[in-house]
Amino acid sequence: MDEKYFPEQVETKWQQRWAEMKAFEVSPDDTREKFYCLEMLPYPSGFLHMGHVRNYSIGDALAWFKRLQGFNVLHPIGWDSFGQPAEQAAIKRGVNPRDWTEENIAHMRGQLQRLGISYDWSREIAAHRSDYYKWDQWFFLKMLERSLAYKKVSQVNWCPKEHTVLSNEQSSGGICWRCSTPVEKRDLEQWFLRITDYAEQLVADIDQIESGWPEKVLKRQRDWVGRSEGAFIDFAIKDSDNKIRVFTTRIDTIFGATAVVLSAEHPMLEDLLKDSALKSDIEAFAAKVKSQRATRGELGDEVKEGLNTGILAINPFSGESVPVWVANYVLVEYGTGAVMSVPAHDERDFEFAQKYSLPIRQVIAPVTHAQAKAEPTSITGTDQSAEMNRAFIDYGVLINSGDWGGKLSEFAIPAMTAFAEKDGFGEGAITYRIRDWGVSRQRFWGAPVPVIYCEKCGMVPVPYEQLPVLLPATAAFTGTGESPLAGVPEFVNTECPNCHGAARRDTDTMDTFVDSSWYFFRYCDPRNEDSAFSSDIVKQWTPVHQYIGGDSHAVMHLIYTRFWTKFMRDIGLVSFDEPVKKLLTQGMVTNRVEGTDEWKAMSKSLGNGVDPDEMIAAFGADATRLFVLFAAPVENELRWLESGIEGAVRFLRRVYTLVWKWQERLSNPEGTVDLSGISTEARALRRKTHQTIAKVTADFEQLHLNTSIAALMELFNQLSEFKADPVESSPADVAVVREALESLVVMLTPFAPHIAEEIWEGLNHSGGLLSGSPKVGPRWPAADPELARSEELEIPVQVNGKLRSRLITSPDVSEDELRSAALADERVQALVDGHEVVKVVVVPKRLVNVVIR
């Protein structure tokens, strides 16, 4: 330890030492309780940004905390290294995607090491290496075996700017998730993964993670799966054997159905219209709707349009004939692609009915809570159809509904569904918004789909023993949207595994979200050559105890990885339903956009980025990390302020200087010291020490890192005010200082590990480095509640709820004593004088409130 604190020196020294001693490498054979601390793996864009720094600083703090508590902590990192930017660089600048990626990884690995994040580097993985993507292909084949992977011609979301297919998740809102270009629809033959088979579980199993995941993430997941309970109802076509099936969640409104509306792309349309005079008109309309859908940007701002087909359908409940319409507002891909139109009780149907003068018939009347309670089975409502100027969409009581009139919606829905089932014209049904996951990409830089096409044998999966299907070294990057692999004959042309005749490989690659769906299982057993991982090893660390990342992955990655885990469970690889017990979504790091008052996420295009390397050079990794964690609660937005980071350096320097002052005196242990007779001040410092240990330990469990750091600062402030001289002090005072200082240093380690190690060593702990603590046992201090207990309490005294005085009392003062002490108080007496004391509220150990009149 030098006299002055030079962050760069200290940090370089410890980073080297950690690397030499492989300080953070762990083994599954170490039988201490295991803890899996995981941060979302980065895309190797080339440069770490402040969002990464925040993400990894949070994770590292937790990893250190658990490590110091004696856990066997798995804390790995890797690279989500397949994907578009590498290929864009190839197209634009002619570089090889693999070289580009490897260079970026090398640079970013250096940055992470300069930040001093305590990763087990022996477990580093990268998605673009064949020892990894081999297992992507293996999983794909397993899904294929179980018909969970399948191929179909489909209208896909196509980004015209990036020339690629996007999944539903990636084209949410009709725009490309990466470049915000409006997506188009194209017909292509694509591979899909049957995530819809797991839709129910993806909703139901939320129960298992509810307590550990942020509510907003769960909500988005529920919305994404979009589970909806209702019924299918068949409307028979008049003078025909055909029937149209609709889906509704409001069977109770069926007597108000004044039309049946089909999507313009409904598959039955052609058959229904074959004898119709309107056939060509309707086909023209359907074509128009289709092209509208193909080019639309924003959904929802489209005007509703429709056409009456002239066909009549029969309402199975009322027997009434209603017209069949075709319209642009009915989605073909949801439910049955057809709806019953109930203008009085659905906003969209109302708008449509108004435009085309369809009848609006009220069949649900509002009820008051009191009415509903008093006679839940027969209530009379009033028909106000004529006056309706908007749809009434709430539950209520049925009117104009034949025998069902007088029933409340909540009772009518199950009863009417049962009736439909009994009479064979319908059934209860659950629909989901989630669609199967399209994984084909017409891209080079991804894992090749392990499938071969043979003229004789058709589609043949690549045999497991032939994996991996290696990505060729390079290809022609045209950027046209054709699969680049199709232009590599030595890749495409192959032999049929079945008949050994000439055959061709699938030239698409997989969505990179496949790579990230299971990567954290691979960390447990990263060099396994015979399987994706050993289940025995994986079960020792998983499910992940704490996952940390941005909430931009609230639906895509986190839905896919939950799906993948359930699949792995079904093929016997893991034995649980959910991969992640606790999830933390950290807030964004923002900076002022120059010349404005706006705070926005740091980005190159806005020019408001801050380079982590510059911060490390100027202030040190410890101060940078400390500031990032101190400045705001982890889930809040973090506004970057350079003056704040200077405050962090100041704090670290003060701690360092104080230790330097005491170093010599503390370097020799004072042996057993009798602490019974120590000064009031020394007792207060001990108390603060133990209160701080309790506070920081509890805060860590909630990841309230900002308040932990504040508590450490408070302890430091009290420690530096402690009037004891390093040379003259009694052994007892020295022992108290030692306890405070050593606790402080250990608890500082998760936030500023380099300086903590340096100080720890300076305190003559050469034999027990903090980073070596897994080998020497837990180091985290334990709070003694007896020592943390206050010796005296300051009790506020209120008169009529307003603070008027304070009493200093012993902690075990009785209620009666408190009451009389409060009433005897000079200032209280002055206020009470001339008034009647109505009552005295005494909250033991907290306060007294004297109520006067």
Next chain:
RNA sequence: GCCGGAGUGGCGAAAUUGGUAUACGCACCAGACUCAAAAUCUGGCGAGGUCACACUCAUGUCGGUUCGAGUCCGACCUCCGGCACCA
């Protein structure tokens, strides 16, 4: 439009089950050291009021419950985020 979340000093923020509002830090002000500055150290710092106390007012607004409300309830305002024809 619908669904969430949040409004506390100049700023980032604290505040067990309702119980001393503003911890900790930043910025700012004053002082010490210095020829001077930086750094460092000491003190101050919600608003009004006072020589100083006292006192009054303050957690988006208005109302309610309570001995007591940042915290609970009702209505409203503002900001942020998500979804957006899902029947």
